[in-house]
Every structure is written in C-alpha cells, then in structure tokens.
Amino acid sequence: MAMLQVENVHTFYGTIEALKGVSLTVEEGEIVTLIGSNGAGKTTTLRTIAGVSHARAGSVALDGEDITNTPANDIVRLGIAHSPEGRRIFAGMTVRENLEMGAFTRTDRTEVDSDYQRVFDLFPRLKERILQRAGTLSGGEQQMLAIGRALMARPKILLLDEPSMGLAPVLVELVFKIIQDINAQGTTVLLVEQNAHMALSIARRGYVIQTGRIVLSDSAQALAKNEMVRKAYLGEA
C-alpha cells in the first residue's frame, strides 16, 4: 500500500476546475516529483493533499486512511507537512518562533529539541539568525526556513512546492542537495518543480501534469529521456 494515494481528484477554484482527475501515489521513502508548466495544477495538487483546498470529487489517503475532507490543522498531525509556494513564512516572527510554529502540534519536548538540532545541522544559516525577524532574511534563507519549519512537524511525508524558485543557481544546487539529505534521513518527499532537470535528477519517479491532468508517469530516469519531456520541460530542441 502506498503511503500517499491520490485518486481521481477534482479540485475547483470557484467555477474553474484546476484539477481534472489527478491520480498519483508516493511510496514510503521515495522522492517523487510532479513537474509541469505554470498553471498546470502542481500547486493545487499539493494544496489539496495538505487540506487547504478541497477536492470536490476523488480521494486522498495517507497510509490507507481517508483524509479527503480532513481539515488542514488535523492533516499536519497525521504526518503531512507542506512547504508552500512563495514560502509564506511568518515574516513578523523570529526564526525561532517560525520553527516553533512548525512544531505546534507536538508535545514530545526532547524529540522537538533534537529536531531543532537537525534543522540547524541542515541549515546552519538559520542558527546564526535565530532571533532575527523572518521577514528580514534573504530569499534563500526564507526558503530554508520554510523547509525547516515543515520539518519541525516531523512529517512522514514532506510536500515541497517550488523550493528553487527565485534562488541563485548555487543555492538551487544546495537546496536540492539538502532535499536529498532529508530524504536519506527517512522523510518521504513529494516535490513540485518547474526546474524539471534538477527535480528529475534527485527523484526516483515523476509525474507530468498538464492543464489539470497527469499525462505521463514513469521513473525519473525514463522521464528525463522522454522526447516530450525533453522538449517541453527540459528546454531541449
């Protein structure tokens, strides 16, 4: 049984159908990537899984338990954390407080403390800026904070939405390296990216989404060689 099972999900914004029957699965321990162009439905897919947008039809299940209509604040308790598009850190709060918010649902103090350590090991820059207001961080640091905040929930599965957006190339490499580290430490990852090249280089499997529908799914290696993917998403002629 897959850890995360999305089945034939239809999600609307008002009367606009953003997802027209999306199905995908993520197995425990995998990095799975969802690639596609702007407006294809990548972000909506993650929002539907995280419970902030609601599927009008279809189902989402975590470890076999149906979470289609579970409110967002309960979904994080079940083990899904979301680092959203545009980072959306709490700009007026300190780095420390942002991480605290990430651990809001947790009561296991000593475990939480070890997770602070884990986040600071992954992102030493955050430790240097621990008492600084998050709004004063650079774009790269804010991205690190958004990922760190999600990790503080100690999720089974981490949803990452465009972690490379707006970052300098050096930082993009670093962020993808860190995603691999996080995965190696045992966290399953569902990664949404426009940077298909980088995403496919670290993922095991991938899905291609176009106008609200999954049009391709294969191993990451196979997708990277696929003619259509190379043309449309890898910028090759």
Next chain:
Amino acid sequence: MPCGGARIDLFLAAIVIGITNGAFIALIALGYTLVYGIIELINFSHGDLFMLGTFACLTTLTLLGFATEVGIGGTPWWALLAAMLLAMAFCGTLNVLAERIAYRPLRKAPRLAPLISAIGVSFIYVNLGLLWQGPTPRRFPDLLPQYDFVSQMFGLETLVRFTFKDLFVLGLAIPLMLALAWVIRNTRMGKAMRAVAQDSEMASQMGIDVNRVISFTFLLGGILAGAAGLMYGLYNNNTVFTLGFDAGLKAFTAAVLGGIGNVSGAALGGFVLGLLSAIVITFLGGQWDSVGVFSLLVIILVFKPTGLLGQGASD
C-alpha cells in the same frame, strides 16, 4: 482667565485626568485592535460591550449589598474583585458568543457583511442595556477611599489632584496591558494568535485551530472591556445605556491613531487621546472635545496613514 502659575496647575491637572481616562480608552481600544488584527473586522459592538460591563459590575455590587453607601466601613475589596471577575467573564463570554453567532458564519462573505452584522450586535447590546438598567443614568456606588495624594500626603494647595481613584485605575489597567502583551509574546496561544494574524491559512497548516484562536482573541478583548467597566464605574460613579457609543468611538479612534491591528499602538493611542481630550476640555471647553480628538486623527492619518506605530499585529 487664570494666568501664569495657575495655568501650569491647570495643565498638570489635565494631564492626570488625561492619563486616567486614557487608560480606559486604551483597554477598550485593545479590544478593537486585537479583533481587527486577526480577522480584519471592525467590531462595532465593542463599545457597547464595555457599557454592559459597567452594568454587570453595578448589578453585582447591588446584589452584594453595596449599592448605596459611600465608603462607609471601608472599601469592600472582595466585592470589587468579585464584580470585576464577573464582568470580565460576562463580557468575555458575550464577545465569544457574538463571534460564533454573528461573525463566524460571515467570515467568507464580502467585508461589508460582518461589519453590518457587528452594527446589529451593537443595537442588541444597547437595547439589552436599556432593558437592564432603564433609560436614565444610574449612580454607580462610590466605594473607593476618598484620598488625594497631592493635598493630603504632600500638603500642596493646587488644582492638581492625584487621587486614590486615579491610582486604582492605573494600578489595574497598566498591569492588565502588560499581562496581555506577555500573553501575546510568550504563550502558545499568543504565538498562535500572531501566526493567524499574519497568515491564517498557513497557520492552519501548522496544526493551529484557527477558529479556536479567533474565539480566544474575542475572549481577551471582552475580558479587557469588562475590567474597564469596573474601573469606569468606580471612577465616574455613573453609567448609562448610551455610554458605549461615545466610549466606542473614542477607543476606535485611538486604535486607528496607534495603527489598527497593532497592540502597542492601541495602548499608546488610548493615552494620547485621553491626554489630548483632557487638555482640550480644560483649556477650550467640553464642546471642543470631539473637534480636538478627530482633528488629531485626521492630521495623523494625513501624514502617517498607518497610524503612529503602523498596522499589523505582528508584535
């Protein structure tokens, strides 16, 4: 018209009155700003909630048998404490209920809808007050010690008074404000409030129950209004069912002046407004009170549209 030394006398007297009145205004202004910071609603009923707070205190004191006597046999501190706690619980509960019934169902509606709903709640409160204590002003028992520190302790012959009542109001209001600041800064619920104020959807993805946080915010605002009710009654020794309109307008102005949604701003705005109002009344007369207050508001908003300390409940 007095001149020279007498004017300084008058000025200092006005300052004391202004600070004390500023404390009431600040407590009520906090209720406006907390709610605005979280759900961007101007809770028009808040001034009337404060009025009901004075009534809750009056009824409690009457039931406990302290309706008439004037400071005979000392101040019944336990009764004052009981009245205040009851008024805090009453106003807090009422505010939470109003949110549940009148505002929550409209949370996704256009902005104007909850605003109209709040005006409706205000009418309900005013009429509840009218039923409760009748249409004429009611005397509020004068239970605090009659003592003026300036003349009685220091033996100074001036117009300046700093009475036990002033001390009582400030001695209660300032610790309450500091306690509120502490709750928002340090507690789990306070941090959740700040997170919801900044990005409620993201806060829910942290596992925060946004509805509970909103209820808690209304509870805090109501508690402060209830406490202000006791202070106002004991200080002014009267109350009336129309009290909330004026108090609410001034407090709302104070909240905007300080930067609506900003907690320190509301406290600052309350004191600035109280001081200005007392100075205007002392030197120009009561008829200029509103003119002074709203002129200041207009001037500040022209030069700094976000208010003295800027908008946002992030701190």
